[in-house]
Amino acid sequence: MFRVLAAVAAFAVGATAVWAQNAAGVAVRKETMKTLGSAWKGPADMAKGERPFDLAVVQASLKTFQDHAPKAKDLFPDDTKTGGDTAALPAAFENKADVFARFDKLAADAKAAAAAIKDEASFKAEWPKVVQNCGGCHQTYRKKAT
Numbered sequence: 001m002f003r004v005l006a007a008v009a010a011f012a013v014g015a016t017a018v019w020a021q022n023a024a025g026v027a028v029r030k031e032t033m034k035t036l037g038s039a040w041k042g043p044a045d046m047a048k049g050e051r052p053f054d055l056a057v058v059q060a061s062l063k064t065f066q067d068h069a070p071k072a073k074d075l076f077p078d079d080t081k082t083g084g085d086t087a088a089l090p091a092a093f094e095n096k097a098d099v100f101a102r103f104d105k106l107a108a109d110a111k112a113a114a115a116a117i118k119d120e121a122s123f124k125a126e127w128p129k130v131v132q133n134c135g136g137c138h139q140t141y142r143k144k145a146t
Helices: 002-047 053-077 089-093 096-116 121-139
Strands: none
Touching: 002 053, 053 089, 053 096, 053 121, 089 096, 089 121, 096 121
16 A cells, blocks of 8 residues: 555655646746746837837847757757646647748847838838748747637
8 A cells, every 4th residue: 555655655656746847847938938928019010100210129029039040949848738827829839830830930030130121111021021021930839818
Protein backbone atom coordinates (compact mmCIF):
# COMPACT_ATOMS: atom_id res chain seq x y z
CA MET A 1 0.00 0.00 0.00
CA PHE A 2 2.82 2.39 0.88
CA ARG A 3 4.38 1.84 -2.56
CA VAL A 4 1.12 2.70 -4.28
CA LEU A 5 0.72 5.89 -2.25
CA ALA A 6 4.35 6.81 -2.88
CA ALA A 7 3.89 6.25 -6.62
CA VAL A 8 0.70 8.33 -6.69
CA ALA A 9 2.40 11.12 -4.73
CA ALA A 10 5.43 11.07 -7.04
CA PHE A 11 3.17 11.22 -10.08
CA ALA A 12 1.22 14.13 -8.61
CA VAL A 13 4.39 16.06 -7.84
CA GLY A 14 5.77 15.36 -11.32
CA ALA A 15 2.51 16.31 -13.01
CA THR A 16 2.35 19.54 -11.00
CA ALA A 17 5.92 20.41 -11.99
CA VAL A 18 5.18 19.73 -15.67
CA TRP A 19 1.99 21.78 -15.52
CA ALA A 20 3.86 24.68 -13.89
CA GLN A 21 6.55 24.48 -16.57
CA ASN A 22 3.90 24.45 -19.32
CA ALA A 23 2.06 27.40 -17.78
CA ALA A 24 5.32 29.35 -17.42
CA GLY A 25 6.21 28.68 -21.06
CA VAL A 26 2.77 29.79 -22.20
CA ALA A 27 3.06 32.93 -20.04
CA VAL A 28 6.38 33.85 -21.67
CA ARG A 29 4.88 33.31 -25.13
CA LYS A 30 1.85 35.45 -24.27
CA GLU A 31 4.07 38.23 -22.91
CA THR A 32 6.21 38.21 -26.06
CA MET A 33 3.11 38.39 -28.23
CA LYS A 34 1.81 41.29 -26.11
CA THR A 35 5.11 43.08 -26.72
CA LEU A 36 4.66 42.63 -30.47
CA GLY A 37 1.05 43.80 -30.19
CA SER A 38 2.07 46.88 -28.25
CA ALA A 39 4.65 47.71 -30.91
CA TRP A 40 1.93 47.41 -33.55
CA LYS A 41 -0.53 49.75 -31.79
CA GLY A 42 1.03 53.20 -32.33
CA PRO A 43 1.78 52.81 -36.03
CA ALA A 44 -1.58 51.11 -36.57
CA ASP A 45 -3.28 54.20 -35.16
CA MET A 46 -1.17 56.35 -37.48
CA ALA A 47 -2.15 54.22 -40.47
CA LYS A 48 -5.82 54.73 -39.58
CA GLY A 49 -5.33 58.49 -39.18
CA GLU A 50 -6.12 58.35 -35.46
CA ARG A 51 -2.66 59.55 -34.46
CA PRO A 52 -0.21 61.89 -36.14
CA PHE A 53 2.68 60.31 -38.01
CA ASP A 54 5.78 59.99 -35.82
CA LEU A 55 8.83 58.48 -37.50
CA ALA A 56 10.54 57.74 -34.15
CA VAL A 57 7.55 55.68 -32.96
CA VAL A 58 7.41 53.80 -36.26
CA GLN A 59 11.13 53.02 -36.19
CA ALA A 60 10.92 51.86 -32.55
CA SER A 61 8.03 49.59 -33.47
CA LEU A 62 9.90 48.11 -36.39
CA LYS A 63 12.94 47.55 -34.17
CA THR A 64 10.76 45.67 -31.69
CA PHE A 65 9.48 43.44 -34.51
CA GLN A 66 13.02 42.80 -35.68
CA ASP A 67 14.21 41.94 -32.17
CA HIS A 68 11.29 39.89 -30.90
CA ALA A 69 10.03 37.98 -33.94
CA PRO A 70 13.10 35.71 -34.14
CA LYS A 71 12.91 35.06 -30.37
CA ALA A 72 9.26 34.03 -30.70
CA LYS A 73 10.39 30.91 -32.54
CA ASP A 74 11.74 29.59 -29.24
CA LEU A 75 8.37 29.95 -27.55
CA PHE A 76 6.57 26.97 -29.06
CA PRO A 77 8.04 23.90 -27.37
CA ASP A 78 5.73 20.91 -27.46
CA ASP A 79 5.16 21.06 -23.70
CA THR A 80 3.29 24.38 -24.15
CA LYS A 81 0.54 23.04 -26.40
CA THR A 82 -1.83 23.21 -23.45
CA GLY A 83 -2.05 24.91 -20.10
CA GLY A 84 -1.63 28.49 -19.06
CA ASP A 85 -4.71 29.54 -21.03
CA THR A 86 -2.83 29.38 -24.32
CA ALA A 87 -4.40 30.96 -27.39
CA ALA A 88 -2.17 28.96 -29.73
CA LEU A 89 -4.08 26.42 -31.78
CA PRO A 90 -2.77 22.85 -32.18
CA ALA A 91 -2.01 23.76 -35.81
CA ALA A 92 0.79 26.04 -34.59
CA PHE A 93 2.58 23.01 -33.17
CA GLU A 94 1.74 20.77 -36.12
CA ASN A 95 3.13 23.34 -38.60
CA LYS A 96 6.06 24.84 -36.70
CA ALA A 97 8.12 25.28 -39.86
CA ASP A 98 5.43 27.57 -41.28
CA VAL A 99 5.02 29.46 -38.00
CA PHE A 100 8.77 29.98 -37.76
CA ALA A 101 9.01 31.06 -41.39
CA ARG A 102 6.31 33.64 -40.68
CA PHE A 103 8.31 35.03 -37.75
CA ASP A 104 11.39 35.22 -39.98
CA LYS A 105 9.37 37.04 -42.64
CA LEU A 106 8.01 39.49 -40.06
CA ALA A 107 11.54 40.32 -38.93
CA ALA A 108 12.80 40.65 -42.51
CA ASP A 109 9.86 42.81 -43.59
CA ALA A 110 10.30 45.01 -40.52
CA LYS A 111 13.99 45.45 -41.35
CA ALA A 112 13.20 46.35 -44.95
CA ALA A 113 10.51 48.79 -43.84
CA ALA A 114 12.83 50.42 -41.32
CA ALA A 115 15.24 51.18 -44.15
CA ALA A 116 12.50 52.36 -46.52
CA ILE A 117 10.32 54.49 -44.23
CA LYS A 118 11.49 58.08 -44.20
CA ASP A 119 8.20 59.99 -44.10
CA GLU A 120 4.43 59.51 -43.90
CA ALA A 121 4.07 58.58 -47.57
CA SER A 122 6.68 55.81 -47.37
CA PHE A 123 5.14 54.67 -44.07
CA LYS A 124 1.73 54.27 -45.71
CA ALA A 125 3.32 52.22 -48.49
CA GLU A 126 5.51 49.99 -46.30
CA TRP A 127 3.58 49.48 -43.05
CA PRO A 128 0.92 47.18 -44.56
CA LYS A 129 3.66 44.87 -45.84
CA VAL A 130 4.86 44.37 -42.28
CA VAL A 131 1.58 43.91 -40.46
CA GLN A 132 0.07 41.53 -42.99
CA ASN A 133 2.38 38.99 -41.36
CA CYS A 134 0.55 39.31 -38.04
CA GLY A 135 -2.94 38.80 -39.39
CA GLY A 136 -1.98 35.84 -41.52
CA CYS A 137 -0.50 34.00 -38.57
CA HIS A 138 -3.34 34.91 -36.21
CA GLN A 139 -5.97 33.68 -38.67
CA THR A 140 -4.32 30.29 -38.95
CA TYR A 141 -2.66 29.64 -35.62
CA ARG A 142 -4.50 31.59 -32.90
CA LYS A 143 -7.84 30.93 -31.24
CA LYS A 144 -10.49 33.50 -32.02
CA ALA A 145 -11.18 35.85 -29.12
CA THR A 146 -14.50 35.15 -27.46
